[in-house]
Amino acid sequence: MSDEINEKLRLIPSIDKLLDIPAIRDLTVQSSHSFVRDALRTVVDDLRKEMQSNSVSYNGEIAAEIQKRLQQRIHDARQSKLRPAINATGVVIHTNLGRAPLAVEAIKSMTEIAGRYSNLEYDLSTGRRGKRDAHCEELLCQLTGAESAVVVNNNAAGVFLTLNEVARDGEVIISRGELVEIGGGFRIPEVIGRSGAILREVGTTNKTRISDYESAINGNTKAILRVHPSNFRITGFTAKPSLEDLIELSNRTGIPCIEDNGSGCLVDPETMGLTDEPFVQVSIRSGAHVVTFSGDKLLGGPQSGIIVGKRELIDRIRRNPLMRAFRVDKLTYAGLEATLRLYVEGRESEIPVINMLRYDSQTLLERARRLINAVAQSLTDTGSGGAAQTGSITLSIGKSVSVVGGGSAPERQLRSYPIELLHRKISAREVEAWLRRQATPIITRIENDQVLIDLRTVTTDEESTVASALKSLSEIE
Numbered sequence: 001m002s003d004e005i006n007e008k009l010r011l012i013p014s015i016d017k018l019l020d021i022p023a024i025r026d027l028t029v030q031s032s033h034s035f036v037r038d039a040l041r042t043v044v045d046d047l048r049k050e051m052q053s054n055s056v057s058y059n060g061e062i063a064a065e066i067q068k069r070l071q072q073r074i075h076d077a078r079q080s081k082l083r084p085a086i087n088a089t090g091v092v093i094h095t096n097l098g099r100a101p102l103a104v105e106a107i108k109s110m111t112e113i114a115g116r117y118s119n120l121e122y123d124l125s126t127g128r129r130g131k132r133d134a135h136c137e138e139l140l141c142q143l144t145g146a147e148s149a150v151v152v153n154n155n156a157a158g159v160f161l162t163l164n165e166v167a168r169d170g171e172v173i174i175s176r177g178e179l180v181e182i183g184g185g186f187r188i189p190e191v192i193g194r195s196g197a198i199l200r201e202v203g204t205t206n207k208t209r210i211s212d213y214e215s216a217i218n219g220n221t222k223a224i225l226r227v228h229p230s231n232f233r234i235t236g237f238t239a240k241p242s243l244e245d246l247i248e249l250s251n252r253t254g255i256p257c258i259e260d261n262g263s264g265c266l267v268d269p270e271t272m273g274l275t276d277e278p279f280v281q282v283s284i285r286s287g288a289h290v291v292t293f294s295g296d297k298l299l300g301g302p303q304s305g306i307i308v309g310k311r312e313l314i315d316r317i318r319r320n321p322l323m324r325a326f327r328v329d330k331l332t333y334a335g336l337e338a339t340l341r342l343y344v345e346g347r348e349s350e351i352p353v354i355n356m357l358r359y360d361s362q363t364l365l366e367r368a369r370r371l372i373n374a375v376a377q378s379l380t381d382t383g384s385g386g387a388a389q390t391g392s393i394t395l396s397i398g399k400s401v402s403v404v405g406g407g408s409a410p411e412r413q414l415r416s417y418p419i420e421l422l423h424r425k426i427s428a429r430e431v432e433a434w435l436r437r438q439a440t441p442i443i444t445r446i447e448n449d450q451v452l453i454d455l456r457t458v459t460t461d462e463e464s465t466v467a468s469a470l471k472s473l474s475e476i477e
């Protein structure tokens, strides 16, 4: 090591001296002494390494540099790793972005329960231990028409637990057209295997008849499983029996029919323009013995899995020893209960997911115009859209589609008017990354080499954040 570097290294004050600097000592008032000292050690170590490799660059005094870096480091350490993001992708149920944003009522209810004790497992009428799994049951039965209901962590747990209870050590009949992977590695054949049931696949990928199910039934058959293929559609030369036909077979043979419904739509899907989406009420009314679905897809509540159906079966599922491993906490019950109450009261338009899916595209066009005007103040009308230039960016209104996402209604496209963003100097890929790195990350998508900002999934409260990010972007030369 050169003498010059050694000389510089000697200029670094000791940790104790640094801790005596008033501005640094002040930091130990908010956080503990050891927290600040550890952060300081890391900062000094990093600086020392940079000096040794001669890559350090700063002006001014070394203590001031250390203090600046320490403040930044403490600021970074205080930032949550999990933080809010703006979903400008137009994908309404975006699993990577936390699926359903919750309704105000659900958030209120969760906040109320979060910091206090509650009657989670306490029966207020008797003063004795109560049942945690009873909380949402009444509302779920009222909404779906089922005899009984139980809530678990997610739909994957719902399917697993149901099969484990109903079909363990026996065969489950399922169509080859429904042996799907839902995403994130949730593969139906593997889940059936792990549940302890034996997979009995029937029919072909594109065609399965009721007679295929019927001839597969034997003394060891424990269940017929229908899985909503959620994230894809087989089209063309296809056939599968209706749920009614399966239930008729099930009733005739005494073998329960289980439906993995997937998205958990509790209002008529047609009111959201969804024609091919299963409707939980209809499955129950048709006589399905058990129906499972997610709480955070089309239902719009917190992450959860809901199992509804015939009392005898649901009671058995509830008593399964694995139930303990899949049960949900008080916050989930609080959020789910409040969300379900909105459905019961006919206030489902207050549920963000439902609201976004029903959003009128004309309103989206107006919001896009307004946002562009806020950034550029010079939107020139060019027919359906318009274009505006400000600084380095050009904003125009495109025509595209938003999608439901979350493995729901894959072919369903909602008309949308996203803002198309072009930067004179920076590529679409870099603009997308720049927006993603903002203090509140803005997540966008790229189509035809343009960054698209789809306001369907952006709240009006978030528009100003998007506008100021676009202003900063326009100032980058």
Ligand SMILES: *Cc1c(COP(=O)(O)O)cnc(C)c1O
Residues within 6 Å of the ligand: 154, 155, 156, 157, 182, 186, 227, 228, 229, 230, 231, 260, 261, 262, 263, 293, 294, 295, 304, 305, 406, 407
């Ligand atoms: C989404 C989905 C699942 C998984 O649900 P999670 O709540 O994410 O566990 C299972 N089956 C179907 C049909 C689905 O659409």
